[in-house]
Amino acid sequence: SAVISQKPSRDICQRGTSLTIQCQVDSQVTMMFWYRQQPGQSLTLIATANQGSEATYESGFVIDKFPISRPNLTFSTLTVSNMSPEDSSIYLCSGGFSQNNEQFFGPGTRLTVL
């Protein structure tokens, strides 16, 4: 298994600013993902964080708005850029192992944009 931590756990930000969320895994995982979850809703995949290369974004999400880094097998960051109130959500990091398909989630970052 993998234990995943995220920082910050929550933040309140002003419109037009940017926030970088950090994700740390306690073991080397094959895959890392970033999700968005509106309260009471399901999980929406933002992108797959690829080590040493550009992230793979899902439809509706672009690199300019959600730049992602993954410098190694245990760490990734997601930046929410030029924020608007519509970006208020919970952002979840997950990591997994391709050999057994298991995927583990961090506790999430609750973002509020005023």
Added chain:
Amino acid sequence: QQQVKQSPQSLIVQKGGISIINCAYENTAFDYFPWYQQFPGKGPALLIAIRPDVSEKKEGRFTISFNKSAKQFSLHIMDSQPGDSATYFCAARPTGNQFYFGTGTSLTVIP
């Protein structure tokens, strides 16, 4: 298009009863079917998972039933407890690719 359809949206069960949540899928490339449990303010936690080569998997009070021909799978929580009150998500994944999540079921177990 929702790749994994989950029902019901909410469920209320008496303590000691059986909670049943159902999911259906269309993509026959899916070969891994996990269930996640999420408490308020927490990330989803892997509860139990099954592969399509078995029809049932049991871990404690939690059982997954899998019907490959019908492309359906369900989570059964036996002897439901108030501490089981949470949101449950089913998911499905083709080998090596992203997970597709259901819409979630909010379970409330009444003491």
